[in-house]
Amino acid sequence: MNIILLGAPGAGKGTQASRISDGYGLPHISTGDIFRANIKNQTPIGLLAKSYIDKGQLVPDEVTCKIVENRLQEPDCKAGYMLDGFPRTIAQAEALDKITKIDLVINIEVDFALLMDRLCGRRVCKDCGESYHISRLNGETKCSRCGGELYQRKDDNPETVQSRLDVYNAQTAPLIEYYSKKGLLFNVVGNTTPEDVFAEVSKKLDALKQ
Ligand code: AP5
Ligand code: MG
Secondary structure, three states: OEEEEEEOOOOOHHHHHHHHHHHHOOOEEEHHHHHHHHHHOOOHHHHHHHHHHOOOOOOOHHHHHHHHHHHHOOHHHOOOEEEEOOOOOHHHHHHHHHHOOOOEEEEEEOOHHHHHHHHHOEEEEOOOOOEEEHHHOOOOOEOOOOOOEEEOOOOOOHHHHHHHHHHHHHHHOHHHHHHHHOOOEEEEEOOOOHHHHHHHHHHHHHHHHO
């Protein structure tokens, strides 16, 4: 199964990706995580990506597409994979169509009014990448999944989040129609709990597996 997770910043792509990866054994490929790893290691790609990510803008298509193309050639993707945060533009979707076949696009729909709070209150595990929200952490500073330290992403501040949401509306939202026309889109309501969202997604994935 080759899957794409689509949704606005804060929709819960990463939260669902970790559940889907655990439940269905699919490698989780997040372009945001790849960029953050490159920033941490101060690679040339990291330096370039940082200048866009800090402003809430998209990293140029050529750079992003090349990274994904290389990643999909790795052996763990042979039996299927899950893309989180890619594609994010029509040009990226067209580039992807040239190198692979997608089976399903899961579009997580969330009221925009919820996203600012979700993102500004998010804490992320620095080791496994699991996402949490301060409202449910009760002061806990370690990851319940792996024990890693939790931190706040630099782009999770009101100004950068607003710019990420604007970029989503202008450049990423058109992908909903793009994949709907191809008959690949599965819409799931993301306003409910992570468990409820995963239950809906699981029903669809189980049906697809058969
Ligand atoms: P990326 O890391 O992909 O960020 P994003 O798309 O802005 O998405 P987020 O990771 O912020 O949100 P999410 O949907 O994963 O939400 P999460 O599950 O964590 O990209 C970062 C940057 O990299 C981009 O801005 C861009 O610059 C660059 N980039 C990446 N890909 C690119 C590409 N293809 N092309 C060009 N540039 C690219 O959840 C958020 C919060 O909500 C958490 O606190 C979580 O606990 C909570 N939550 C989740 N689900 C629920 C729920 N059901 N109910 C209540 N709370 C919930
Ligand atoms: Mg994410």
